[in-house]
Amino acid sequence: MPDPHLYAWLQERYPATFPLERAAIKPLKVNIHLDNLAQHPKLDIDELRRALACWCGRPTYLRAVQRGGARIDLTGQAAGEVTPEQAAYATERLQWLAERAQRRRAAATKPVEKRTAATPAVDIPPATPALARIPSRPILTLKRRAGT
Secondary structure, three states: OOOHHHHHHHHHHOOOOOOOOHHHOOOEOOOHHHHHHHHOOOOOHHHHHHHHHHHHOOHHHHHHHHHOOEEEOOOOOEEEEOOHHHHHHHHHHHHHHHHHHHHHHHHHHOOOOOOOOOOOOOOOOOOOOHHHHOOOOOOOOOOOOOOO
8 A cells, every 4th residue: 555645745746637536537647657756756666656556546547547538747738648458458447346346245245154163072082191102112211410
């Protein structure tokens, strides 16, 4: 999960690109992380990638890509178009998310099987003493030293 402070920073610094309102979300420019790193070289690239992956994996964002149209850069200006392949991928991803949610709901509503308590085993013979198990083995004993 990405750092929530980075999310808040992105939304504060680039409100046109990372809007708070779901209806205003638009597809981002391809490789927008490079623009962000060029303007802010101290950003942790891994944390930024996690934040952008989370942003772009949201159903709201995927629906925006599915609709197609212009992609936007950090300033909110047009920077390319959504290709038909990208729109098709967004459709597949949305379908997969819906199926996963359905499987999770079904698993959550599945009745739990009633478990029965374990029954103790009564036909197991009692353990024999260790010495009786190996009759040919000599018994070793240790002598204590005087004074210990």
